[in-house]
Amino acid sequence: METAYSIKASRIFPMTGKVLENHWINVASTIIESLSLKPAFDKRLELPEKTVIIPALVNAHTHLELSQLKVPLDVPMRKMSGWVKTLLAFRRSAEYNAPLAIQSALQCLQNNIVSNNTLQSTAALGDIVPPNIEPLPVLPVSLPPSASLCPCWLAFVEWIGWRKDQIPDGNLKSWQYGVSPHAPQTLCPALLEKAVRMNVPVAMHLAETEEELQLLRSGTGPLLEMMRLADADYEPAQTLLGKRPLDYLQLLAQAPKAFIIHGNYLDDEELRFLAGHRETMSVVYCPRSHHYFRHKQYPLRKMLDYGVRVLLGTDSAASVPDIDLTNEIRFAAALHRNVPVEALYRSAALSGAEAFGLTDCGKIAAGYRAVFGVLY
């Protein structure tokens, strides 16, 4: 919707204080001008009863390269090792085309914004991209804090290498936002240290499964078997940085921004560590993907109580049916009855904007961009 207009919803969560009921948001030239009980402009849009408006959504973790999958991978017992095997087979198939998948997904989100008059909008995505791809230039890239494009595509280039000779060169391309050292089992310490030394944002899968904790603790278990299938000479003692996720957190804390993907099995000490570093470190919870993998209950309430900055992500089409963050909010709200829904809205919008340094998103207030998340 162009020019000036006013939009009304039953409830607005501006993230600046209390909830506003039956207020209008007045927008001029895509920027919020004011909030009021009466509309400031003639052009008006009144959303249906019970509709909630929150600031634009920040999907903090996804893998758009897999967006061509129509349904999540069908894997017995949803075991991670079987899932990875199926995923690698898909990546080798003729159907897989990472640049096209990324382009289509971003285009779809952008069309959604245009066709829905700035509603249901994803302001930004933290996306893990494979190395050695060049996305088709469908969207010009703008990086924070001047991220005026919607959606703002924040691409972390994925690094995998459990042997020193697998370490890639270390320069980011202009369209890349950060680096994603993949996960403890697929990284040697030198690679992780190099990622942190690059002094750019990092996103790492950590404490994702109980099998990962077992591998860290004792160098045994299903993840060892999985890695030995890929590399018969795989040696946990030479690959792993330490005995527990905390060893990784301490190193990642040296990066300017660190996104801990999943963190499903972080212990109390690790959560306190993250809370103590909340200005630069965030955890990304992916509710439906977490459910898909049948993990133990996510310690969301505890994380928030400790003061950890929790963001929301969808994860990929390999474990969820769509990349719509509003569906993650609804799912998490039904699952975590002990967490106020406003805390989920905050995780999905303001916390994400703050974590990625998107200074013109995250709040519904004068001067902020008029892009909104809408829950019907």
Ligand SMILES: [Zn+2]
């Ligand atoms: Zn992931």
